[in-house]
Amino acid sequence: MTEAADIETDALSALAPAGREAFAQARAGGKRPLDALGSVAARDLPLKDPVFAEVERAGPPALTPPDGFATLVLIAKLTRHCNLRCTYCNDWREGPGQQMTPRTQVLMLRRAAEDARAATLKFVWHGGEPSLLGVRRTLGFLWLQARLRRPGQMVRNSLQTNGVGLTDEMIALWKLFGVRASVSLDGPREMHDRTRRTVADTPSFDAAADGIGRLKAAGLFAGALVVVTEEIAALDPLYLVDALEAAGVDAAAFLPVRPSSADGSGPCLAPEAFARFLVRLLDALRAHPDRRLAVRELDALHAAYQGTGTGFCELRGPCLGDYFGVDPDGQVMHCDKFLGSDAHVLGTLAERSFAEMRASTEMRALKDRYRAAQTRLAACKWFGRCKGWCPHEAHIADLRGTAGGCCGLAEVFAHFARLEADARREAAHA
Numbered sequence: 169m170t171e172a173a174d175i176e177t178d179a180l181s182a183l184a185p186a187g188r189e190a191f192a193q194a195r196a197g198g199k200r201p202l203d204a205l206g207s208v209a210a211r212d213l214p215l216k217d218p219v220f221a222e223v224e225r226a227g228p229p230a231l232t233p234p235d236g237f238a239t240l241v242l243i244a245k246l247t248r249h250c251n252l253r254c255t256y257c258n259d260w261r262e263g264p265g266q267q268m269t270p271r272t273q274v275l276m277l278r279r280a281a282e283d284a285r286a287a288t289l290k291f292v293w294h295g296g297e298p299s300l301l302g303v304r305r306t307l308g309f310l311w312l313q314a315r316l317r318r319p320g321q322m323v324r325n326s327l328q329t330n331g332v333g334l335t336d337e338m339i340a341l342w343k344l345f346g347v348r349a350s351v352s353l354d355g356p357r358e359m360h361d362r363t364r365r366t367v368a369d370t371p372s373f374d375a376a377a378d379g380i381g382r383l384k385a386a387g388l389f390a391g392a393l394v395v396v397t398e399e400i401a402a403l404d405p406l407y408l409v410d411a412l413e414a415a416g417v418d419a420a421a422f423l424p425v426r427p428s429s430a431d432g433s434g435p436c437l438a439p440e441a442f443a444r445f446l447v448r449l450l451d452a453l454r455a456h457p458d459r460r461l462a463v464r465e466l467d468a469l470h471a472a473y474q475g476t477g478t479g480f481c482e483l484r485g486p487c488l489g490d491y492f493g494v495d496p497d498g499q500v501m502h503c504d505k506f507l508g509s510d511a512h513v514l515g516t517l518a519e520r521s522f523a524e525m526r527a528s529t530e531m532r533a534l535k536d537r538y539r540a541a542q543t544r545l546a547a548c549k550w551f552g553r554c555k556g557w558c559p560h561e562a563h564i565a566d567l568r569g570t571a572g573g574c575c576g577l578a579e580v581f582a583h584f585a586r587l588e589a590d591a592r593r594e595a596a597h598a
């Protein structure tokens with residue numbers, strides 16, 4: 169899949185011939201892929217839901233360009249259906265009503281476009297398994313984005329996938345529209361195949377590694393997502409690094425395994441254990457500079473230690489009001505991580521705009537909780553660097569009765585300080 173023309177043919181094969189022609193003409197006229205897709209008539213889409221024709225009849229939104237520079241991040245559960253049954257996961261669902269309908273997608277996109285301060289809309293396609301949307305529904309969602317965004321509003325898409333069973337057409341479609349993908353891979357095969365099994369209870373490591381290889385070949389691979397269970401944390405970090413590199417992974421993000429946000433039950437790696445894991449990983453990588461694995465958390469924590477921007481929500485401080493999790497039924501919460509926590513539900517897309525959610529009593533209550541957690545953590549000497557870490561960590565600590573005066577990351581910053589002092593001493597003696 170190297171030729172641009174082949175990619176377009178594969179990606180757009182689901183459109184009617186007139187739709188492909190309209191797309192090609194718009195591209196030849198210099199339009200970007202998303203705008204070119206917006207040139208396709210609703211009748212030429214592969215989807216017959218009447219909402220597409222309704223959107224076409226309504227015409228472009230009567231909105232002015234954004235009046236701010238904010239980024240609105242929507243972590244959208246376009247489907248909760250999944251082909252895996254990972255042992256720690258609370259996110260998948262079965263049965264009807266677990267896929268976002270085109271009508272709810274329209275509502276979500278109209279609400280996003282209404283958000284006048286948002287110069288950029290970032291959609292993180294989450295789930296469930298977003299690749300199960302298939303080519304037709306993915307094209308439909310992208311078409312709606314093209315038709316409904318505010319004039320001048322940028323739209324970005326990325327997704328998280330288990331990498332299992334990706335079709336060439338789906339990868340071509342993501343490639344054409346610049347949708348980069350992170351793939352979940354729990355380290356070495358024996359660990360991955362214990363935690364990440366298919367619906368049929370078969371292992372998924374080979375399929376995920378194959379997905380990584382194909383996404384890399386398409387230039388879409390954004391890195392692996394590794395859930396750090398107690399078992400992963402106990403591994404020799406070099407063994408873990410080598411296993412990831414053998415699977416073709418050159419960049420990874422590590423997520424401590426988290427329990428239910430409703431009641432704190434289920435597997436949980438304590439923040440301090442996660443910090444110790446990161447320190448051991450850092451030392452292993454420093455001792456073996458030939459290993460080329462980039463680790464999102466180590467890079468971001470080091471940038472935070474140095475007081476520079478991290479580009480990572482978990483270390484930026486307040487995130488309330490900028491990141492929303494959207495469920496298939498249109499229910500909105502603060503960040504998808506809080507699925508199951510009633511306190512983090514901010515209403516539905518039908519009831520409220522994002523601006524109204526930001527101004528809601530529910531949001532005020534969350535901000536009060538956030539401030540209380542920040543006050544508790546501010547005594548830690550590293551607070552200026554971690555900014556309290558992710559509020560979800562504070563939520564889990566509250567539920568499990570483990571909230572203390574540190575978010576749990578102190579050991580990582582203390583380690584950076586030790587390394588810096590060692591380097592200064594060595595330089596002084598050189």
Ligand SMILES: C[S@@+](CC[C@H](N)C(=O)[O-])C[C@H]1O[C@@H](n2cnc3c(N)ncnc32)[C@H](O)[C@@H]1O
Pocket residue numbers: 250254256257258259294295296297298328329330350351352393394395423424425426427
């Ligand atoms: C819920 S999945 C959805 C996307 C896709 N199905 C996948 O597995 O990548 C998003 C990420 O959350 C991770 N995850 C799921 N349950 C978790 C938990 N209890 N603690 C930490 N991460 C978890 C998954 O491993 C995956 O990397």
Ligand code: SF4
Pocket residue numbers: 250251252253254257258259260295296297330352364
């Ligand atoms: S593949 Fe993703 S959504 Fe599916 S069960 Fe695993 S972590 Fe959950």
Ligand code: SF4
Pocket residue numbers: 481482483487488491503504505557558559560
């Ligand atoms: S709750 Fe955590 S993961 Fe979610 S947006 Fe905030 S910092 Fe990021």
